[in-house]
Amino acid sequence: MKYCATITGWGEDALGFLADEDCNFMILFNEDAPAELAEIAVLHTKAELAADPAVGDTMMICDKVYDITAVGDEALHTLRQLGHCTLSFKGGSEPERPGGIMLEGEPLRPEDVVKGGTIEIY
DSSP: OOEEEEEEEEOTTTTHHHHOTTTOEEEEEETTOOHHHHTTSEEEOOOOOOSOOOTTOEEEETTEEEEEEEEOHHHHHHHHHHSOEEEETTOOSSOSSTTEEEEESSOOOGGGOOTTOEEEEO
16 A cells, blocks of 8 residues: 545535536645645545555545546655645546646545545555
8 A cells, every 4th residue: 555544524615626527626635734725625644655656556535446547746745745636536647737646437526525534545
């Protein structure tokens, strides 16, 4: 396992990005994120990144499985330092943002995200 963190909560506006088909993403931050960032993020426990996520890896979020199809250059640094990246559920071979990880699989819905759920990378 390359990474495993537990969801501890989310900001008031965090899950709206999942509900919007044009956005279809989720922003992650460690649970100690500043308040202005916590409002738009899914917060999780600090976790060590044992190895960089890469294309072809598997990510599991609250028991839903996704294939990693692209990883932005900044995502590796910010995930390691701040527990931060943007997870996009649109798939594709190019990241939408430098801090993004592109995922392919069944769409994640706001109701799928639960406190105590895990974010894992294999």
